[in-house]
Amino acid sequence: MGQGAAAGTPPFAAETAVELVGVGKSFGPVTAVRELSLAIRRGEVLTLLGPSGCGKTTLLNMIAGFEEPSAGRILIDGRDVTEVPPYLRDTGMVFQSYALFPHMDVFENVAFGLRMRKLPKAKIAAEVMRALEMVKLGGLERRRVRQLSGGQQQRVALARAIVLRPKVLLLDEPLSALDKNLRAQMQVELKELHERTRLTTLFVTHDQGEALSLSDRIVVMSRGEIQQIAAPIELYRHPANSFVASFIGEINRLPPARCRLSGGEIVFSLAGIELTAARRDDLALGDGQQVHLFVRPEHLAVAAEAAGGRNRIACRVVTHVYQGTHTLTRVEAGALGVLQLRVPGGAVIERAPPGSEIGVEINLDEAVALPD
Amino acid sequence: MKHRVPRRRPFFLAFLLPSLLAAGLFLAALGDVLQYSFRTFIPGSLDVGGFTLENFLRIGRPIYLSVLLDTVTISVLTALFTLLLSYPVAYALVRARRDWVRTLLIILAITPLFTGEIVRTYAWILVLGSNGFVNSLLKDAGLITAPLSLLYTRFGVTVALVQFSMPVMIILLATAISHVDRNCERAAANLGAPPLMVFWRVTLPLTMPGVISGTIVIFAWTMSAFSTPQLIGGGKVLMISNLVYLQGLSTFNFPFAAVLSLLALLVAMGSLGLIRPAIRRLERRVALH
Amino acid sequence: MSPRLAARLGSGLFWAAVALILAYMTIPALVVLMTSLSPSELLEFPPSGLSLKWYARAVSYPDFQAAFANGLIVTAFASTCALAVGSAFAYLIDRYVFPGRAALEAVLSSPLIVPHFTTGFGFLLLGAGLGIGRSYLLVILAHVMLVLPFVIRSVYVSLRNLDPHLERAAANLGASPWRVLSRVTLPLLLPGMAGGWLVAAILSLTEFTASLYVTAERTQTLPVAMYTYIREYTDPTIAAIAALLILGTTALIFVANRYLGLRRILSIDAH
Numbered sequence: 001m002g003q004g005a006a007a008g009t010p011p012f013a014a015e016t017a018v019e020l021v022g023v024g025k026s027f028g029p030v031t032a033v034r035e036l037s038l039a040i041r042r043g044e045v046l047t048l049l050g051p052s053g054c055g056k057t058t059l060l061n062m063i064a065g066f067e068e069p070s071a072g073r074i075l076i077d078g079r080d081v082t083e084v085p086p087y088l089r090d091t092g093m094v095f096q097s098y099a100l101f102p103h104m105d106v107f108e109n110v111a112f113g114l115r116m117r118k119l120p121k122a123k124i125a126a127e128v129m130r131a132l133e134m135v136k137l138g139g140l141e142r143r144r145v146r147q148l149s150g151g152q153q154q155r156v157a158l159a160r161a162i163v164l165r166p167k168v169l170l171l172d173e174p175l176s177a178l179d180k181n182l183r184a185q186m187q188v189e190l191k192e193l194h195e196r197t198r199l200t201t202l203f204v205t206h207d208q209g210e211a212l213s214l215s216d217r218i219v220v221m222s223r224g225e226i227q228q229i230a231a232p233i234e235l236y237r238h239p240a241n242s243f244v245a246s247f248i249g250e251i252n253r254l255p256p257a258r259c260r261l262s263g264g265e266i267v268f269s270l271a272g273i274e275l276t277a278a279r280r281d282d283l284a285l286g287d288g289q290q291v292h293l294f295v296r297p298e299h300l301a302v303a304a305e306a307a308g309g310r311n312r313i314a315c316r317v318v319t320h321v322y323q324g325t326h327t328l329t330r331v332e333a334g335a336l337g338v339l340q341l342r343v344p345g346g347a348v349i350e351r352a353p354p355g356s357e358i359g360v361e362i363n364l365d366e367a368v369a370l371p372d
Numbered sequence: 373m374k375h376r377v378p379r380r381r382p383f384f385l386a387f388l389l390p391s392l393l394a395a396g397l398f399l400a401a402l403g404d405v406l407q408y409s410f411r412t413f414i415p416g417s418l419d420v421g422g423f424t425l426e427n428f429l430r431i432g433r434p435i436y437l438s439v440l441l442d443t444v445t446i447s448v449l450t451a452l453f454t455l456l457l458s459y460p461v462a463y464a465l466v467r468a469r470r471d472w473v474r475t476l477l478i479i480l481a482i483t484p485l486f487t488g489e490i491v492r493t494y495a496w497i498l499v500l501g502s503n504g505f506v507n508s509l510l511k512d513a514g515l516i517t518a519p520l521s522l523l524y525t526r527f528g529v530t531v532a533l534v535q536f537s538m539p540v541m542i543i544l545l546a547t548a549i550s551h552v553d554r555n556c557e558r559a560a561a562n563l564g565a566p567p568l569m570v571f572w573r574v575t576l577p578l579t580m581p582g583v584i585s586g587t588i589v590i591f592a593w594t595m596s597a598f599s600t601p602q603l604i605g606g607g608k609v610l611m612i613s614n615l616v617y618l619q620g621l622s623t624f625n626f627p628f629a630a631v632l633s634l635l636a637l638l639v640a641m642g643s644l645g646l647i648r649p650a651i652r653r654l655e656r657r658v659a660l661h
Numbered sequence: 662m663s664p665r666l667a668a669r670l671g672s673g674l675f676w677a678a679v680a681l682i683l684a685y686m687t688i689p690a691l692v693v694l695m696t697s698l699s700p701s702e703l704l705e706f707p708p709s710g711l712s713l714k715w716y717a718r719a720v721s722y723p724d725f726q727a728a729f730a731n732g733l734i735v736t737a738f739a740s741t742c743a744l745a746v747g748s749a750f751a752y753l754i755d756r757y758v759f760p761g762r763a764a765l766e767a768v769l770s771s772p773l774i775v776p777h778f779t780t781g782f783g784f785l786l787l788g789a790g791l792g793i794g795r796s797y798l799l800v801i802l803a804h805v806m807l808v809l810p811f812v813i814r815s816v817y818v819s820l821r822n823l824d825p826h827l828e829r830a831a832a833n834l835g836a837s838p839w840r841v842l843s844r845v846t847l848p849l850l851l852p853g854m855a856g857g858w859l860v861a862a863i864l865s866l867t868e869f870t871a872s873l874y875v876t877a878e879r880t881q882t883l884p885v886a887m888y889t890y891i892r893e894y895t896d897p898t899i900a901a902i903a904a905l906l907i908l909g910t911t912a913l914i915f916v917a918n919r920y921l922g923l924r925r926i927l928s929i930d931a932h
Contacts, residue, residue, distance in 0.1 A: 383749075383752070383842065384757060387750065387752055387753050388753060388759075390745065390746040391750040391769060393746075394805065394806060394809060395768040398806050399768060400787055401780065401806075404783055404786035404790060405786060408786055460679050460682060461679055475923075483911050484690070486867065487690070488867025488884055489884070490891075491867070494887070494891060494903050498693060498696050499688065598870040616779075620785075633776070633779040636779060637776060640774050640775065641775075
């Protein structure tokens with residue numbers, strides 16, 4: 001087996017903790033991960049986000065060494081670990097099901113990795129206690145793991161991984177087994193834990209909310225391919241393609257439009273309607289170009305009058321879905337099809353009952369235009 | 373699981389009666405054994421005399437005690453070797469990556485269970501006999517000049533018994549291994565445990581209930597083996613079952629045969645009954661239920 | 662040695678051990694097949710030629726013919742009776758709580774633990790007591806008891822895997838308890854019952870120890886006849902019969918695996 005960097009391997013950068021170079025995986029005729037390259041920066045939380053079956057867990061398993069890549073190299077701290085068995089990789093994995101050892105108590109679970117490294121007893125005890133304090137489980141070290149709640153089990157799994165100060169922390173959908181309230185709380189705690197430990201973290205999830213709130217950068221994956229790598233805000237505001245646009249958050253996809261540049265504005269003509277937007281750097285469109293416009297529900301508003309005015313169209317209300325802080329209102333917008341609005345509060349439900357005619361104003365300031 | 377308790381019980385009586393009848397028959401058969409064990413043997417007659425305890429005292433004679441000891445020794449050895457040989461096969465059966473390998477393994481592993489004890493015992497006569505497979509092989513290889521005596525020895529009996537017991541043990545162990553969360557083993561590896569350490573610290577402890585119950589089941593099973601010691605032991609290796617046969621169907625001493633049958637029954641039930649609470653506790657510990 | 666090489670080596674050693682152990686389990690059957698095809702009267706390895714004469718002798722030997730017929734009669738009745746009794750009982754323990762349930766369950770599953778010679782001896786004494794001697798009836802009764810635990814287990818597992826909502830749905834749609842049982846429950850239990858029956862039939866057909874006690878010359882089953890033959894003769898006629906039984910059961914197991922899925926039945930698929 002060839003050691004070291006294959007031809008074309010970029011030089012190892014000091015701030016890179018984990019690097020995948022042309023890594024791909026197929027199971028027989030099925031391609032799980034198409035050859036891709038990716039670098040995880042030291043100390044960041046990088047999230048693999050995508051629908052189930054997009055290859056994110058396979059990628060995680062390859063980094064941990066549970067699956068062998070069909071192609072490419074994996075480097076951890078600059079060392080090629082492609083051929084290294086899992087137990088010598090120094091990655092810290094938190095499994096979706098936690099995979100706590102049911103025949104050991106909390107202390108023994110957390111101590112397991114330290115024992116494998118043959119640390120002195122006193123040192124092990126101290127480290128375990130410190131890790132348990134860090135995940136707020138002090139005093140529970142002699143509990144059996146089955147006597148713990150889901151959230152506590154989650155913390156044990158975390159402590160078991162971070163106590164070893166792994167080169168990279170691998171989190172495989174760690175919150176998916178928790179109920180909704182606990183999940184929100186653990187999100188906060190994960191964030192705080194990361195602040196304190198600064199461990200390089202690779203986080204796998206299919207939940208965009210989790211991804212947006214926890215990550216420094218997000219890798220959106222679909223069908224074994226990377227769709228976009230960006231910081232959360234960037235990803236939400238400037239999705240690179242229609243998959244990312246519709247996967248992250250709610251979005252309205254308008255029919256194909258042709259652009260026309262006129263002075264400081266761009267005019268989109270679609271289905272017999274004209275919508276105008278101020279020219280912006282990120283809307284570098286040519287005259288006559290064919291695009292799809294994507295508009296978030298929060299950028300649609302109920303107008304005072306039914307028609308007339310800039311970017312205002314006449315619609316008929318279909319349904320309201322009340323959500324407490326806001327209402328999602330679906331309207332029939334003629335040639336534009338069905339649009340979804342996010343209206344603050346719930347007053348709109350009485351003001352515009354289903355079937356009534358209203359005007360909707362489309363704010364294109366943050367709209368995304370993607371080529372056809 | 374909670375049982376549904378409907379107010380009306382359709383089919384209850386109709387379904388219960390046959391089972392009651394079957395249970396009654398079986399208890400009657402065992403009751404007969406119990407009854408005969410207290411009766412006086414009348415040599416030369418199938419009828420029995422009045423009640424006595426003499427049959428039970430007869431077990432204490434050295435010749436019977438040594439048979440009992442042999443039976444226990446052979447059963448313990450068989451159970452242990454069966455465990456040692458079955459674990460790797462069971463592990464491979466559960467963890468082989470390819471589907472066809474697992475299918476092949478299960479077919480090879482459990483087929484001997486269904487060919488019946490006579491066929492299996494006869495097969496071992498062919499393998500172990502003085503002109504048998506093993507001796508011919510060794511002779512052709514020039515390793516021996518005179519055939520080894522493998523038949524009619526405790527060694528031969530044990531070798532055959534282990535092979536008979538393996539299918540059951542493999543099934544029990546494979547069930548236990550398949551209940552071990554794969555991710556627990558992966559977690560151990562991820563925390564730095566080399567493969568053997570993963571086995572020793574995670575897989576084995578988690579399958580311990582299966583290991584113990586399997587070993588005891590095979591022990592009890594071997595205690596009551598008959599055709600193997602009968603044919604491969606050839607009268608030179610006697611187990612309790614052979615004694616029952618001799619006493620019952622050769623000497624027609626039904627009362628003493630009854631006592632020996634009861635003894636075997638008690639040892640079997642006792643060893644299985646004793647471990648049940650221990651297994652339960654262990655299963656709770658590793659949280660299988 | 663690099664860890665990767667060590668891992669490869671370790672896994673190689675492991676599979677070599679598994680192969681050796683499987684050879685140990687399988688070689689006796691292969692030796693039987695080899696012997697059955699040998700032309701020689703004495704057992705010899707390797708055989709000096711190829712011949713089917715022992716098969717001809719085996720199938721034409723009157724004792725074996727009679728014993729085989731006996732075995733089929735006993736097996737047919739015993740496994741069918743056991744299926745009826747066992748399915749009914751499995752249904753009871755799945756559905757109802759009643760006094761004595763645990764005791765009844767213990768008694769009906771105890772033939773697994775009670776040594777076969779104790780069971781056989783007990784039924785021998787019972788037969789004498791009831792005045793039915795070593796008749797077919799006695800042999801069948803003994804076999805029913807011996808295979809009953811397997812049938813109960815198999816049907817019980819199927820019942821457990823049954824979605825209880827299906828029966829409720831049928832009842833909700835207006836089906837009487839009898840219609841629910843015959844149109845919903847029974848059809849869904851068929852695979853489990855078929856599996857249970859098959860296991861019962863194979864075990865009954867090959868049962869030896871208890872049969873030795875409860876059969877007379879007139880009612881002896883094939884394994885008993887084979888035992889008698891082995892004690893008297895040493896020629897490979899038995900090898901031919903044994904080979905037929907081995908091939909038959911192997912074929913059956915292949916079929917069972919194909920249509921019922923052995924790993925699923927034995928619940929040994931990795932989670």
